[in-house]
Amino acid sequence: MTIAAGTTTTVRRAADAPSLITEDDLPPARHFIDGTFVDPSTGRVIDVVDPCTENVIARIPEGTAEDIDRAVAAAVAAKGQWGRMTPRKRSELLHAIAGRVADNADLLSRLESANTGKPLAVSRDDVDMTVDTFRFMAGAVRATTSIAAGDYAENHLSLILREPLGVIGVVTPWNYPLLMAAWKIAPILAAGNTLVIKPSEQTPLSTLKFAELVEDFLPPGVLNVVNGYGAGAGARLAEHPDVNMIALTGSVNSGRAVARGAADSLKRVHLELGGKAPVVIFEDADLAAAASSLRVAGFWNSGQECGAACRVLVHESVADRFVEQLVGEVRALSVGEPQAGDDVEVGPMVSKAHFDRVTGYLERAPKEGVRVATGGGALDGPGYFVAPTVLVDVPEGAEVAREEIFGPVITVETFSDEEEAVRRANGVPLGLSASVWTENARRSHDIAARLDFGTVWVNSHLVLAGEVPWGGFKGSGYGRDLSLYALDDYSRTKHVMHNHER
Numbered sequence: 001m002t003i004a005a006g007t008t009t010t011v012r013r014a015a016d017a018p019s020l021i022t023e024d025d026l027p028p029a030r031h032f033i034d035g036t037f038v039d040p041s042t043g044r045v046i047d048v049v050d051p052c053t054e055n056v057i058a059r060i061p062e063g064t065a066e067d068i069d070r071a072v073a074a075a076v077a078a079k080g081q082w083g084r085m086t087p088r089k090r091s092e093l094l095h096a097i098a099g100r101v102a103d104n105a106d107l108l109s110r111l112e113s114a115n116t117g118k119p120l121a122v123s124r125d126d127v128d129m130t131v132d133t134f135r136f137m138a139g140a141v142r143a144t145t146s147i148a149a150g151d152y153a154e155n156h157l158s159l160i161l162r163e164p165l166g167v168i169g170v171v172t173p174w175n176y177p178l179l180m181a182a183w184k185i186a187p188i189l190a191a192g193n194t195l196v197i198k199p200s201e202q203t204p205l206s207t208l209k210f211a212e213l214v215e216d217f218l219p220p221g222v223l224n225v226v227n228g229y230g231a232g233a234g235a236r237l238a239e240h241p242d243v244n245m246i247a248l249t250g251s252v253n254s255g256r257a258v259a260r261g262a263a264d265s266l267k268r269v270h271l272e273l274g275g276k277a278p279v280v281i282f283e284d285a286d287l288a289a290a291a292s293s294l295r296v297a298g299f300w301n302s303g304q305e306c307g308a309a310c311r312v313l314v315h316e317s318v319a320d321r322f323v324e325q326l327v328g329e330v331r332a333l334s335v336g337e338p339q340a341g342d343d344v345e346v347g348p349m350v351s352k353a354h355f356d357r358v359t360g361y362l363e364r365a366p367k368e369g370v371r372v373a374t375g376g377g378a379l380d381g382p383g384y385f386v387a388p389t390v391l392v393d394v395p396e397g398a399e400v401a402r403e404e405i406f407g408p409v410i411t412v413e414t415f416s417d418e419e420e421a422v423r424r425a426n427g428v429p430l431g432l433s434a435s436v437w438t439e440n441a442r443r444s445h446d447i448a449a450r451l452d453f454g455t456v457w458v459n460s461h462l463v464l465a466g467e468v469p470w471g472g473f474k475g476s477g478y479g480r481d482l483s484l485y486a487l488d489d490y491s492r493t494k495h496v497m498h499n500h501e502r
């Protein structure tokens with residue numbers, strides 16, 4: 001491939017713009033337990049940093065096992081009443097929550113962008129989808145039934161009941177702090193469970209604000225938020241004997257740790273882990289449509305997206321043409337701080353540690369023969385900005401094609417036939433999502449069926465809807481977010497059999 005490398009991207013700054021948030025916008029820097037914000041068990045705090053400026057914008061308490069135990073006790077005490085509530089009543093409360101979030105969309109978007117650096121367009125979309133998730137679950141829980149009652153053994157009437165599990169522990173990541181919380185909280189509450197959520201230590205502000213905004217709708221103890229690190233508060237939640245299920249969205253290693261912690265109490269485990277989505281582009285695909293779709297799907301949320309279109313496998317006969325179009329799209333991306341304009345498309349990496357991780361991949365890549373077509377490194381600080389990058393000449397099995405980079409980086413590999421495309425697409429341990437690009441319907445059905453991923457798009461990528469499930473295969477975990485499948489995951493079925501012989 002003959003594209004010349006080079007980065008002309010600069011970070012758009014908003015030096016004179018007012019700060020995104022004021023002191024008044026911040027939630028209380030405490031835990032939310034039993035319906036109120038409470039003092040933590042220790043004075044230890046965690047700095048919350050704005051990744052555009054590297055400034056500390058808040059300090060939250062570092063939750064301990066003691067704080068988790070207190071929150072779980074509140075959730076246990078609340079579960080009976082909440083679980084017995086009719087679906088209609090719970091549905092009304094979820095609708096009320098959706099309305100409150102919608103009314104505070106601007107505040108929540110600004111808070112999310114201040115904490116993560118993500119463009120306001122992304123934060124607004126997150127809040128919009130949060131509202132939709134609560135509305136969907138509010139409706140779905142009223143329409144959910146079990147299979148019809150009947151006599152399946154002579155003179156015995158069987159009823160199949162759907163029950164809440166009890167108390168659910170939830171651990172969320174930093175990439176979509178509010179939205180990932182909503183994907184758990186809405187179905188968990190709809191199904192009649194109570195919960196304790198531990199947001200990412202890096203991005204707790206929108207979850208705490210959410211609790212503050214909806215506290216008057218929920219009985220005390222139904223929703224509890226405990227701040228803290230994974231190894232402390234998160235691990236205690238996973239192992240707690242009174243927690244009936246632990247649901248984590250995060251990295252594969254955290255998933256393993258949570259599953260191990262859950263093993264002794266044999267609680268259910270629900271894991272939404274990493275992704276490394278292949279984008280399989282055949283020679284008959286609409287290349288321009290694929291390139292412009294990847295401008296969004298590869299760089300949405302600065303590539304810090306588990307379904308990001310990050311790994312292109314393109315037929316060798318059209319590879320040069322496709323790369324040229326893709327590079328054109330990527331070079332046109334607008335990188336900047338959230339206040340720099342509504343048209344900013346790419347923000348910084350969420351933290352210094354993550355920035356180092358992403359740039360580390362870019363520094364090592366040339367040693368495996370990989371070439372930079374555009375981007376390829378850090379942008380000027382302050383802040384943790386990385387240039388939108390396309391890597392070409394990527395050999396099979398290269399580190400950048402195998403591991404989840406979770407940044408604004410697309411790799412391009414080539415293949416010569418369908419068998420090779422499918423084998424290489426499936427040749428990673430993760431199985432969250434993938435896409436196929438072809439104008440041939442027989443081929444798209446067949447290839448989609450052979451791809452080992454929980455979601456496969458055809459001539460599209462990263463389009464989600466509340467009605468359809470989201471979740472992975474293989475190393476991407478198990479359990480489903482969104483849709484009726486999530487409601488099902490947070491419920492248990494009970495068979496009650498009546499002898500009515502006379």
Ligand code: NAD
Nearest residue numbers: 172173174200230234235250251254257272273274275306
């Ligand atoms: P992370 O695993 O570092 O952290 C996620 C959460 O797990 C945090 O709250 C953290 O404190 C907690 N945690 C860490 N170790 C723990 C432990 N031992 N016990 C309990 N909790 C622990 O992940 P991250 O860096 O915040 O998020 C990025 C990862 O999340 C990526 O791998 C991404 O693919 C994945 N992700 C997946 C989805 C999905 O739907 N599949 C969605 C978003 C993010």
